[in-house]
Amino acid sequence: MRVVMVVYPGVQVLDVTGPLEVFANANRRLDELGARSTPRYRIEIAARQAGKVRTTSGIELVAERALHELRGPIDTLLVAGGDGSREAVHDRGLIDFIRRTAPRARRVASVCTGSFLLAEAGLLDGRRATSHWAACATLASRYPKVTVETDPIFVRDGKYWSSAGVCAGMDLALALVEEDHGREVALTVARWLVLFLKRPGGQSQFSAELAAQTTEHDAIRALQAWAQAHLGTALGVAALAKRAAMSPRNFARVFAREVGETPARWVERARVEAARRLLEETDHGIEAIAARCGFGSAESLRRAFLRRVRVSPAAYRGRFRSAAA
Numbered sequence: 311m312r313v314v315m316v317v318y319p320g321v322q323v324l325d326v327t328g329p330l331e332v333f334a335n336a337n338r339r340l341d342e343l344g345a346r347s348t349p350r351y352r353i354e355i356a357a358r359q360a361g362k363v364r365t366t367s368g369i370e371l372v373a374e375r376a377l378h379e380l381r382g383p384i385d386t387l388l389v390a391g392g393d394g395s396r397e398a399v400h401d402r403g404l405i406d407f408i409r410r411t412a413p414r415a416r417r418v419a420s421v422c423t424g425s426f427l428l429a430e431a432g433l434l435d436g437r438r439a440t441s442h443w444a445a446c447a448t449l450a451s452r453y454p455k456v457t458v459e460t461d462p463i464f465v466r467d468g469k470y471w472s473s474a475g476v477c478a479g480m481d482l483a484l485a486l487v488e489e490d491h492g493r494e495v496a497l498t499v500a501r502w503l504v505l506f507l508k509r510p511g512g513q514s515q516f517s518a519e520l521a522a523q524t525t526e527h528d529a530i531r532a533l534q535a536w537a538q539a540h541l542g543t544a545l546g547v548a549a550l551a552k553r554a555a556m557s558p559r560n561f562a563r564v565f566a567r568e569v570g571e572t573p574a575r576w577v578e579r580a581r582v583e584a585a586r587r588l589l590e591e592t593d594h595g596i597e598a599i600a601a602r603c604g605f606g607s608a609e610s611l612r613r614a615f616l617r618r619v620r621v622s623p624a625a626y627r628g629r630f631r632s633a634a635a
Contacts, residue, residue, distance in 0.1 A: 311349050311350070311351050311352065311385040311386065311490065312351075312352045312354065312382070312383065312384050312385045312386070313330070313333055313351050313352065313353050313354070313384075313385065313386045313388065314354045314355075314356055314380065314384050314386070314387055314388065315329070315330060315353070315354070315355050315356070315388045315389075315390060316356055316357070316377070316387070316388065316389045316390065316404075316407075316408065316424075316427075317355055317356070317357050317363050317371060317373060317390055318357060318358065318363065318394050318395075318397075318398045318401065318404060319363060319364055319394050319397075320364070320365070320366055320392050320393045320394020320395070320396075320397065320398075321363065321365050321366070321371070321390045321391070321392040321394055321395075322365065322366050322367075322390065322391055322392035322393070322421075322422060322476060323365040323366070323367050323369050323371065324476050324477060324479070325390035325391045325392055325421040325422050325424065325476060325479050326355065326365075326371060326390045326421075327371075328421075328476070328477060328479045328480040328483070329388060329421060329479040329480060329482065329483035330353050330355075330483075331480075331503070332480050332483035332484055332487060332499060332503065333351040333353055333483060333486075333487070334351070334353060335499045335502055335503060336351060336487045336490075336491065336495060336496075336499050337350045337351055339495055339498045339499055339502070340491070340495065343495075348491065354374055354375060354380075355371060355372065355373050355374055355375075356373055356374065356375045356376065356377050356379075356380055357373035357376065357377065358376060358377055358401065358403060358404055359373070359376050360373050360374065360375055360376045360379065361373060365392065366392050366393050366394070377403070377404070377407045378407075380411075383414065383415075384411065384414065384415045384416075385415065385416045385417070386415065386416065386417050386418075386419065386486065387408075387411055387412060387415040387417075387418045387419070388418075388419050388420070388421065388424075389408060389418075389419070389420045389421070389424035389427050389428060390420075390421050390422070390424050390479075391420065391421050391422025391423035391424040391425070391426075391441070391442070391475070391476075392422070392423065395423040395424065395426050395427060398426075398427055399426050399427060399430045404427070405427065405430050405431050406431075408427055408428065408431045408433070409431040409432065409433070412428075412431065412433050415469075416469065417469040417470070417471065417486070418433065418469060418470050418471070419470070419471035419472065419473070419482055419486070420439075420441075420471070420472045420473065421473050421476075421478070421479035421482065422441060422442045422445075422473065422474070422475045422476055422478070422479065423441055423442055423445050423475075424472075425439050425440065425441040425445075425449060425472045426441070426445075426449060426452075426453075428470070428472065429449065429452070429453040429456050430453075433470060434453065434455075434456040434467075434470065434472075435453075435455040435456065436455060436457075437456065437457065437467040437468070437470055438456075438457045438458075438459055438465050438467045439456050439457070439458060439459070439465055439467065439470070439472040440458065440459045440460065440461075440462050440463075440464065440465045440472050440473065440474055440513075441458070441472065441474065441475070442474055442475030442476070442513075443460060443474065443475065443513050444475075445475075446458050446459075446460040447460075460513075461512035461513060461620065462474070462512055462513070463478045463481045463482075463509055463512060463513055464478060464481055464482040464485060466485075471485075471486070474513040475513070478513065480503070480505060481505075481506070481508075481509055484496050484499060484500055484505065484507060487499055488507070493507075512619075512620045525568040525569055526568075527564070527568040529554050529555075529556075530554070530564065530565055530568045530569065533550060533553055533554050534569075534576075534580075536553065537550065537577065537580060538580050538584070541577075541580060541581050541584050541602075541603050541604045542601065542602055542603065542604045543604065545573075545577045545604065546574075547561065547562055547573050547574070550565075550573055550577075561573070577604075578614055578617075578618070579618065581603045581604050581605060581614065582603075582614055582615060582618045582619065584602075584603045585599050585600070585603045585605070585611060585615070585623065586619070586626065586630075588602065588603070589623055589626055589627040589630070590627070590630050596608045596611065596612075596623055596624070599611065599623070608623075611623055
C-alpha cells in the first residue's frame with residue numbers, strides 16, 4: 311500500500327514524521343505477527359523538487375521524488391501542514407498536482423493546515439473537515455463551501471480525511487491503520503508509540519478559545535475584561551446590560567454581533583477557561599474552583615467542562631496540571 315506524503319518549504323516536521331512513523335511501526339508489528347500475505351505500507355516523501363526541504367524547526371527532510379516523477383497508483387495521499395502552507399496554497403503546480411492526483415487515490419488526508427491545500431484544490435467543497443484549532447476560523451472564512459468542524463481530532467468525509475494540529479496527524483494515521491488492518495494491530499502500534507488509540511476529548515481541550523473572542527467594540531471589550539475579573543458574580547444578560555449601560559435586548563443583539571455568540575455562551579466559555587487555568591496551576595479542589603469561577607457547584611462545572619472540553623475536570627487536571635503546581 312503506497313503512502314505518499316506531500317511536503318513543501320516551511321512544512322511542520324511532526325506533521326510529516328508523526329504519521330509516517332505510525333505506518334512504519336505498523337509494518338514492524340505485522341512482521342512480528344508473521345502476516346506475510348498482508349500488504350505493507352510503502353512510504354514516500356515527495357515535493358515540487360526532489361531533495362532537501364527545510365521545515366519550520368530548521369530540520370531538513372529529503373523528498374525522494376519530485377511530484378512530476380511520481381508514477382503508478384497511490385493508495386493514500388497525505389498532505390502535511392505548517393507555516394509554509396500560507397505560501398503553498400499559491401503554488402499552482404502543487405495545487406494542480408493534488409487536484410489531479412486525489413481522485414485516483416483510494417483515500418486522501420491532510421494533517422493540520424494541510425487542509426488548506428485540499429480546500430484550495432476544491433477537494434473539500436461540500437464536505438466536512440477540520441484543521442488546527444487556531445486555523446479553523448480562517449479555513450471556514452476562506453473556503454465557505456467547506457463545513458469546518460472545530461473540535462474533532464480528525465474528521466472523515468467519504469475518502470477524504472483531515473486532522474487537527476501536529477500530533478493529531480498520528481491519531482489520524484492510527485485510524486487509517488485500524489481501517490486497513492483492524493483494531494488489534496492499531497492498538498499494538500498505539501502501545502508501542504505510547505499513544506491513545508482513540509484520544510479522549512476533542513482539540514478544544516488544547517486551545518486558548520478566548521483569544522478568538524475579542525472585539526473592536528470598546529464598550530463590549532471593556533465589559534469582557536471586567537467580566538473575566540468577576541466570574542464569581544452574577545453575569546446574566548440583565549446584569550451585563552446594566553454594566554454596559556444598554557437595554558438587555560439591545561445589549562444581547564450587539565454582543566452577539568460583535569463577539570459571535572450569545573452573552574450566556576461567552577460567559578460559560580470564560581468560566582471554563584478560568585477553571586482550566588486553576589486546574590492546571592493550583593491545588594484547589596473542584597468545589598472551590600467551581601465557586602470561584604461562578605459555576606455554583608462542582609456538578610455544574612463538570613457539565614460545562616464536558617460540553618466545552620469533552621473531558622471531565624478531573625481528567626483534564628490529570629493530563630495538564632503543571633509540575634510546579
